[in-house]
Amino acid sequence: MFGEAAELAQRYADLLATDGVTRGLIGPREVPRLWERHILNCAGLREVVPEGASVLDIGSGAGLPGIPLTLARPDLMVTLLEPLERRYHFLREVVSELQLGDRCRVVRGRAEDVRGELAAQVLTARAVAPLEKLAGWALPLTTTSGVVLAIKGRSADEEVEQAWPALQRWGVPAVPTVVTCETGVPDEDLTVVRVERGTGALRLPTAGGKQRPASSGGKKSGRRAAEPGSGRGRGSGAGRGR
Numbered sequence: 001m002f003g004e005a006a007e008l009a010q011r012y013a014d015l016l017a018t019d020g021v022t023r024g025l026i027g028p029r030e031v032p033r034l035w036e037r038h039i040l041n042c043a044g045l046r047e048v049v050p051e052g053a054s055v056l057d058i059g060s061g062a063g064l065p066g067i068p069l070t071l072a073r074p075d076l077m078v079t080l081l082e083p084l085e086r087r088y089h090f091l092r093e094v095v096s097e098l099q100l101g102d103r104c105r106v107v108r109g110r111a112e113d114v115r116g117e118l119a120a121q122v123l124t125a126r127a128v129a130p131l132e133k134l135a136g137w138a139l140p141l142t143t144t145s146g147v148v149l150a151i152k153g154r155s156a157d158e159e160v161e162q163a164w165p166a167l168q169r170w171g172v173p174a175v176p177t178v179v180t181c182e183t184g185v186p187d188e189d190l191t192v193v194r195v196e197r198g199t200g201a202l203r204l205p206t207a208g209g210k211q212r213p214a215s216s217g218g219k220k221s222g223r224r225a226a227e228p229g230s231g232r233g234r235g236s237g238a239g240r241g242r
Ligand SMILES: C[S@@+](CC[C@H](N)C(=O)[O-])C[C@H]1O[C@@H](n2cnc3c(N)ncnc32)[C@H](O)[C@@H]1O
Pocket: 058, 059, 060, 061, 062, 063, 064, 065, 081, 082, 083, 084, 087, 109, 110, 111, 112, 125, 126, 127, 128
């Protein structure tokens, strides 16, 4: 999973299990399952991020999924966005300790407050907000060919159904897909909702997980999506304060 970064991944696991717990960033009950539930699971994203992409991880918390993705994919430039001070400081220490500073930076802030300052081709998030709210924050931070990769569990299809009317208003041209990625852990595949901001979105790498349209996302798509940038939908404040 991590290739040459295996030792760094182990060091990250040690930091989570020690400082991460004492500083209240990760629950003590998570320690025995740090690898399968958190580190390897998040590293499953490596399959679905295009080569050389810029990545912005919203609400990175203790560095998930941003740090495992940075370790598993040395070709990426990753920004970790986190508003809470103690989490921000922990992230800075992790990046420094793992010597990732040349391709991973930490920014303190809320997604809805960094519009016009931060943008990336790929937006990632895990356990930050329901898809509709998250997309409202994330879509304005993606480049025009960008994609949002939201780690979701069994709720993926339901969240797409809820979010699809708003996604259309904001100019998302196609029903999001649900991608299943291998994590190397039996029965612990990673489920990712992939939302394209506009037409001509970055293509997945050829080995990029098993994709299918969200099963319920089309149900509410009674009308044609607004053209990206047409002023219909996105202009009405893609998620400001939503
Ligand atoms: C439940 S934690 C998940 C952390 C990490 N992504 C994970 O999976 O372990 C949610 C994180 O989102 C951050 N967050 C909440 N609202 C946010 C916002 N508007 N913009 C960016 N981050 C936000 C919180 O500070 C917190 O670190």
